Amino acid sequence: DAGITQSPRYKITETGRQVTLMCHQTWSHSYMFWYRQDLGHGLRLIYYSAAADITDKGEVPDGYVVSRSKTENFPLTLESATRSQTSVYFCASKKLAGEDNEQFFGPGTRLTVL
Amino acid sequence: EDQVTQSPEALRLQEGESSSLNCSYTVSGLRGLFWYRQDPGKGPEFLFTLYSAGEEKEKERLKATLTKKESFLHITAPKPEDSATYLCAVSRGSQGNLIFGKGTKLSVKP
Numbered sequence: 001d002a003g004i005t006q007s008p009r010y011k012i013t014e015t016g017r018q019v020t021l022m023c024h025q026t027w028s029h030s031y032m033f034w035y036r037q038d039l040g041h042g043l044r045l046i047y048y049s050a051a052a053d054i055t056d057k058g059e060v061p062d063g064y065v066v067s068r069s070k071t072e073n074f075p076l077t078l079e080s081a082t083r084s085q086t087s088v089y090f091c092a093s094k095k096l097a098g099e100d101n102e103q104f105f106g107p108g109t110r111l112t113v114l
Numbered sequence: 115e116d117q118v119t120q121s122p123e124a125l126r127l128q129e130g131e132s133s134s135l136n137c138s139y140t141v142s143g144l145r146g147l148f149w150y151r152q153d154p155g156k157g158p159e160f161l162f163t164l165y166s167a168g169e170e171k172e173k174e175r176l177k178a179t180l181t182k183k184e185s186f187l188h189i190t191a192p193k194p195e196d197s198a199t200y201l202c203a204v205s206r207g208s209q210g211n212l213i214f215g216k217g218t219k220l221s222v223k224p
Contacts, residue, residue, distance in 0.1 A: 031209075042216040043158070043201070050209065058211070090157050094210075101210040102148060105157030 003027075006091050006106040014114050019078045021109050023091030031094045032074040033058075033103060034066065036087040043090065049074055050097070081113045116141040120202050120215035127222050130191050135218045137202030138184040145210050147185050149178050150201040152217070158201055192222045 004025040013019050023032065034046040035058075045058030047066040055066050063085060065077045078085055088110050092103040121136045139147065146165050150158035162171045164180040171178050175196065177188045187200055199219045203212040 033211075040216070043203075043212075043214040045211060048209070048211060056209075092157075097208065097210050101146065101205060102160045102163055103212060104160065105150075107157050108155075 004091060004093055004104055004106040006089075006109050008109060009107065010110050012112045012114065013081050015082060016080050019081050019111065021076045021078075021089055021091075021111070023074045023076070023106060025072055025074075025091075025093045025104075025106075027093060027095070027104075028071060029093035029095050029104075030071070031097065031101075031103075032068065033092040033094075034064070034074070034076045035090045035092065036060065036085075037090060037108075038087050046076065046089075078111075081111075083113050085111065086113045087111060116204070116206060116213055118202055118204055118213050118215035120200075120218050122218060123216070124219045125221070127189075127192055127220070129193055129222055129224050132188070132190045132192070134189070135187040135200055135202075135220070136184060137187070137215055139202075139204050140183075141204045141206050141213065143206050145205040145207075147180055148203045148205065148212065149176075149185070149187055150203065152199045152201055161200075189220070192220075194222045194224050196220065197222045 007022045033048045035043045049055045049068045090108045091106040094103045118139045149161040152158045162178040167182045179186050199217045201217045203214045
């Protein structure tokens with residue numbers, strides 16, 4: 001099916017482990033985003049990418065690494081997971097910059113760091 | 115500092131009882147204001163984009179309006195299936211990145 005998918009949907013890990021969250025979109029959208037959603041904070045931007053091999057930091061990038069070797073994929077890596085990174089992570093994409101720029105969101109990954 | 119504030123945090127309505135959700139914002143270089151709906155355990159679903167003061171958009175029982183400092187999401191004769199969290203966001207800068215409010219959780223009782 002066309003759209004934006006995330007995997008895994010649920011993940012439990014331990015402090016200090018490396019974790020990679022996957023995001024895949026089938027629309028060939030230029031822009032992709034990673035957000036985290038926590039109670040009391042709403043959605044906060046972690047990293048975004050304007051195109052393959054172009055990434056930039058958002059509001060809360062510390063402790064996260066991204067890459068984008070292909071347009072359709074945008075993995076998010078927690079190099080050494082901490083309990084404060086327990087959250088729900090959403091990937092999103094949009095076609096272009098500019099006014100016509102609504103973002104479309106994936107179903108989310110619920111990550112628990114013990 | 116760019117900021118988006120939504121009120122109330124939670125709203126409980128009876129079926130058919132119309133009301134409004136508020137989104138106030140302070141942002142330099144506003145490119146657009148967005149409304150999303152989020153159901154429990156799911157990602158946000160796009161509803162509307164508003165670009166200029168005075169603009170209005172409608173979808174079924176929802177109508178979004180925009181002024182220079184705030185936006186309202188009016189819900190007319192809501193049904194239980196309208197229960198969800200409604201998120202407001204503003205886009206800014208050359209990339210159009212979004213700043214989200216914390217949302218309003220709407221519950222509609224039959």
